[in-house]
Amino acid sequence: xxxxxxxxxxxxARATRWTPGAALAGLLVAATALTGYADRPADLVLAIAAxxxxxxxxxxxxxxxAALLEALPVSVMxxxxxxxxxxxxxxxxxxxLLDSLSTAQLSGPGPLLALTATGVAVAVWAPPRRAVLLxxxxxxxxxxxxxxVPSGTTSDVIAWWxxxxxxxxxxxxxxxxxxxxx
Amino acid sequence: xxxxxxxxAPAPAVxxxxxxxxxxxxxxxxxxxxxxxxxxxxxxxVWGMWMVVPEPGEWPxxxxxxxxxxxxxxxxxxxxxVAVPFHRARLEVAPAAPVAEHQRVLARLLxxxxxxxxxxxxxxxxxxxxxxxxxxxxxxxxxxxxxALHTTAELSQFVVLGVLAxxxxxxxxxRVSRLVALVPALFxxxxxxxxxxxxxxxxxxxxxxxxxxxxxxxxxxxxxDPLSFPSDWLLVGEPHTSGGWARQWVSGALAWWHDVWLxxxxxxxxxxxxxxxxxxxxLAAGLALAVAGVVGQHVVIP
Numbered sequence: 001x002x003x004x005x006x007x008x009x010x011x012x013a014r015a016t017r018w019t020p021g022a023a024l025a026g027l028l029v030a031a032t033a034l035t036g037y038a039d040r041p042a043d044l045v046l047a048i049a050a051x052x053x054x055x056x057x058x059x060x061x062x063x064x065x066a067a068l069l070e071a072l073p074v075s076v077m078x079x080x081x082x083x084x085x086x087x088x089x090x091x092x093x094x095x096x097l098l099d100s101l102s103t104a105q106l107s108g109p110g111p112l113l114a115l116t117a118t119g120v121a122v123a124v125w126a127p128p129r130r131a132v133l134l135x136x137x138x139x140x141x142x143x144x145x146x147x148x149v150p151s152g153t154t155s156d157v158i159a160w161w162x163x164x165x166x167x168x169x170x171x172x173x174x175x176x177x178x179x180x181x182x
Numbered sequence: 183x184x185x186x187x188x189x190x191a192p193a194p195a196v197x198x199x200x201x202x203x204x205x206x207x208x209x210x211x212x213x214x215x216x217x218x219x220x221x222x223x224x225x226x227x228v229w230g231m232w233m234v235v236p237e238p239g240e241w242p243x244x245x246x247x248x249x250x251x252x253x254x255x256x257x258x259x260x261x262x263x264v265a266v267p268f269h270r271a272r273l274e275v276a277p278a279a280p281v282a283e284h285q286r287v288l289a290r291l292l293x294x295x296x297x298x299x300x301x302x303x304x305x306x307x308x309x310x311x312x313x314x315x316x317x318x319x320x321x322x323x324x325x326x327x328x329x330a331l332h333t334t335a336e337l338s339q340f341v342v343l344g345v346l347a348x349x350x351x352x353x354x355x356x357r358v359s360r361l362v363a364l365v366p367a368l369f370x371x372x373x374x375x376x377x378x379x380x381x382x383x384x385x386x387x388x389x390x391x392x393x394x395x396x397x398x399x400x401x402x403x404x405x406x407d408p409l410s411f412p413s414d415w416l417l418v419g420e421p422h423t424s425g426g427w428a429r430q431w432v433s434g435a436l437a438w439w440h441d442v443w444l445x446x447x448x449x450x451x452x453x454x455x456x457x458x459x460x461x462x463x464x465l466a467a468g469l470a471l472a473v474a475g476v477v478g479q480h481v482v483i484p
Contacts, residue, residue: 020363024370034380039424045380048373055366062362133362140369144255148226150233 004074005082013086015065021056021087025094028052032101042102047111047162049098051143053091054115059136060087061123077124077180084120091116110165115139117172118161124179202281206289214263214293223259224300227252231308236319236328242418243396243430246318246330249308250394251376253340256304258372260297260344261351264290265364268355268455283457287352291452294348301344305337320396321430324408325417335437336395342444343392347372349448352455388479391447393440396430399484403427435482443475 028049035042060083063069069079095112116139123135142161149155161168214220230252236245267290275283309332312318317329350371358364374380381390384397398418401411403426408417416430449468453461 017359017363020358020360020367024367027370027374031374031377031380034386035377037386038380038383040379044377045374048370048377052366052370052373055369056363059360059362059366062360133365136362136365140365143369143373144226148230148233148255 004072005078008074008079008082009086012082016060016083016086021060021090024052024056025090028094028098029101032098035102046098046102047143047146049095050111050115050161051139053095054112054119054139055136057084057087057091057116058119058123058139059132060084061120061135062132075180076182077176080120080124084116088116110169111162114161114165114168114172115142117169117176118142121172121175121179124176124182199285203285203289203292206281206286207292210267210290210293211296213267215296217263217266220256220259220263220297220300223255224304227254227256227304228307230255231304231311235315240319241422242322242326243318243320243330243416246320246332246396247378247394249312249318249332250336250339250392251378252308253301253304253343254372254376254392256301257343257347257375258368260294260301260347261354261368261372262364263297264294264348264351265355265358265368266361267293268352269358269361269364271356272359284460287456291348291352294352297348298341298344301347302341305340308332308340309337320432321416322418322422325411325413325415325429327416330432333432333434333437335434335441336432338441339393339437339444342441342448346391346444346448346451349451349455353451356455384483388440388443388476388483390440391444393437395437396432397436397483398423398428399431401427401429431484433482436479439475439478439482441475442471442478446470446472446475 028045031045032042032049035045061080063079063083066076066079070076091112092109095109099108119135119138121135122138123131126134142158145158146155146162149158156163231249234245234248234252271286271290275286312331317327317331319326319328320330321327350368354364354367355361358367375391378390378392378394381387381392382394382397384399387393387397396416401415401417404420406427408419408427411417411427411429416432417427418430419427446468449464449471451468453464453468456464
């Protein structure tokens with residue numbers, strides 16, 4: 001089964017639209033470089049980058065050929081994992097580049113992985129028609145709420161993706177595993 | 183009889199065209215207004231704006247600067263709501279369709295002007311809130327005010343940013359093949375703009391999307407006597423600067439020229455969404471406005 005996935009990796013990569021993600025990565029690199037010029041901490045820019053890259057990776061789950069591929073003996077979850085790997089690897093590389101360009105306290109891929117996993121979990125459990133759209137919107141919504149909700153318990157819970165990303169990643173992964181047949 | 187019929191023929195055609203356009207505008211406006219995203223984003227913006235209150239010990243002008251970025255969620259919502267119908271337009275319609283493509287694009291843009299009115303309403307709300315608070319704080323003694331209000335020129339930026347948000351949504355909606363890819367793209371584009379201090383340096387600010395005043399202009403070393411500066415200057419010094427005295431400069435002229443730059447950008451973006459005939463005019467107008475806006479800002483900045 002894994003050989004099927006390996007064979008499918010190249011066509012999947014070819015079918016993926018890379019231009020929006022590449023443009024977004026360029027913008028993030030430029031913004032991170034500007035933080036050095038402005039001599040200010042880049043934490044906020046990195047948080048935006050985490051949410052933006054996570055949303056891009058989750059958006060990569062959208063498969064225009066999904067209906068056609070349903071007949072194949074490869075589960076939906078395996079195809080999702082393949083697409084996540086194809087889009088996720090460059091996103092991690094971009095994150096590493098941004099992290100190395102900045103001197104932010106927010107370091108390591110934890111927030112990016114936590115937001116991505118949360119988005120994927122939402123995409124797995126949401127109604128199929130809007131699953132990927134809702135999943136890709138989840139990192140964006142979590143970031144925005146974190147910015148707007150005043151300090152308190154609710155704000156602390158929303159910020160778990162920043163403060164305790166590995167726990168969020170574990171919980172979201174469990175949710176994805178639980179929904180592997182969806 | 184036939185001469186009379188021939189003479190009247192053009193009139194119903196023009197009338198029909200305008201009726202069709204009006205009907206299209208209504209239909210598109212209804213669809214856009216039904217989208218819950220801009221309204222949720224408006225609620226977030228209003229909530230964020232309401233939370234901005236000057237506090238003792240804040241960085242001089244912190245609350246004044248914080249007012250502008252609160253509009254970012256609203257602008258993101260506007261772009262997203264406009265992008266959806268423009269993305270729908272990627273589906274080809276038969277060339278013989280009774281309504282030409284440029285009319286359909288025009289109808290969508292006219293419908294989207296309702297969102298520009300929402301942005302104008304938000305600007306009005308900011309102005310009212312600042313007066314309700316009794317003004318915001320800029321500067322530190324001896325050059326300080328506790329009654330600073332955003333000028334009309336600065337408030338107009340919200341409206342022009344609304345136009346830009348419509349243009350950005352139209353351009354990306356028309357050009358990006360997958361609707362879901364618009365969510366991260368618009369998010370990063372607008373929320374990087376929210377980090378306003380990235381574009382605060384005098385040499386960068388003419389090219390910024392959201393210009394947040396006051397600009398900080400160095401005026402003297404730490405040993406300088408602040409009372410020797412003109413009395414109408416708003417000042418900031420140590421520990422808020424890395425050393426020396428700086429002037430917190432607010433300019434209506436700079437804000438107006440920045441609006442011109444933003445309108446130029448909006449025209450350039452609209453060119454990406456407009457059908458081929460007429461695109462060159464938008465490109466030329468956008469380029470001229472953008473260049474004029476940047477040059478104007480550079481001339482105004484001391």
